[in-house]
Amino acid sequence: MTIEYIRYRVPADRSAEFEDAYRRAAAHLAAAPECRGIELTRCEEEPESYVVRLTWTSTHDHLDGFRKGPNFPPFFAQIRGFVDDIQEMRHYTPVEIGDAVPTLYEWAGGADAIEKLFQVFYERVPQDELLAPLFAGMDPDHAKHVAAWVGEVFGGPRVYSEHRGGHPHMVAKHLGRGITEQQRRRWVALLQETADEVGLPDDPEFRSAFVGYLEWGTRMAVIFSRPGAKPNQDEPMPEWGWGNVLPWQG
Numbered sequence: 001m002t003i004e005y006i007r008y009r010v011p012a013d014r015s016a017e018f019e020d021a022y023r024r025a026a027a028h029l030a031a032a033p034e035c036r037g038i039e040l041t042r043c044e045e046e047p048e049s050y051v052v053r054l055t056w057t058s059t060h061d062h063l064d065g066f067r068k069g070p071n072f073p074p075f076f077a078q079i080r081g082f083v084d085d086i087q088e089m090r091h092y093t094p095v096e097i098g099d100a101v102p103t104l105y106e107w108a109g110g111a112d113a114i115e116k117l118f119q120v121f122y123e124r125v126p127q128d129e130l131l132a133p134l135f136a137g138m139d140p141d142h143a144k145h146v147a148a149w150v151g152e153v154f155g156g157p158r159v160y161s162e163h164r165g166g167h168p169h170m171v172a173k174h175l176g177r178g179i180t181e182q183q184r185r186r187w188v189a190l191l192q193e194t195a196d197e198v199g200l201p202d203d204p205e206f207r208s209a210f211v212g213y214l215e216w217g218t219r220m221a222v223i224f225s226r227p228g229a230k231p232n233q234d235e236p237m238p239e240w241g242w243g244n245v246l247p248w249q250g
């Protein structure tokens with residue numbers, strides 16, 4: 001993850017035009033898989049100063065992917081008139097200083113809690129008539145692997161990326177499996193029941209983020225598993241957060 005800061009000094013009589021240009025440009029960033037977010041801020045003390053904060057999957061993805069890809073020309077066309085107003089345009093690497101808000105991984109109880117969830121879940125799967133056939137040849141360490149994946153997605157250590165082939169490996173494991181909508185729903189329902197059974201936090205904020213990920217992830221798994229599906233295996237690892245609600249304060 002790389003943060004790019006672009007600092008502008010825009011004369012007051014062009015500020016509305018500048019903000020509109022970025023509103024239009026943002027649509028082309030939204031279409032780019034390399035871009036994970038954009039924020040435009042205006043200085044309160046000196047309204048001529050603006051800072052654009054762009055989150056890229058990596059500096060390489062920005063420079064070699066986005067800049068050379070189809071979304072750059074229409075993006076740049078919107079903001080090219082303000083290039084001379086740029087005062088700084090550089091990439092920054094986030095420095096780990098701890099976070100005021102815990103990750104979903106920490107809130108869930110870390111690696112032990114997530115492993116227990118999937119251990120119990122995959123003990124139940126072979127007894128479920130809809131799911132059992134899909135998992136008949138399951139790797140004996142499957143629960144551990146899925147726990148490593150989910151832990152990483154929820155903000156935990158990069159175990160799956162570093163030791164299990166990351167996103168491309170996970171995608172490959174679903175290819176050609178033909179997962180049905182009924183099976184997807186059963187997977188989600190059984191995992192939620194298991195979450196209750198193993199005592200995963202049940203506050204509304206955590207559970208809404210958890211179920212949000214399950215809905216998204218299982219629907220992606222169904223898409224990957226369709227006959228002839230050709231998913232983009234270079235997609236970066238998903239990163240899941242709290243969404244619109246912060247952790248429960250009691």
Ligand code: HEM
Nearest residue numbers: 134137138139145146149170173179183184187217218221
């Ligand atoms: C959030 C949703 C899901 C996540 C995070 C997930 C995660 C994973 C991961 C990480 C693997 C590869 C494990 C390894 O490295 O060996 C995998 C494999 C697999 N997944 Fe999923 N999956 C999801 C949904 C589903 C659903 C809905 C189904 C079917 C109902 C499914 C069926 C399978 C099967 C059959 C395998 C291969 C198991 C084996 O033979 O080892 N997945 N999944």
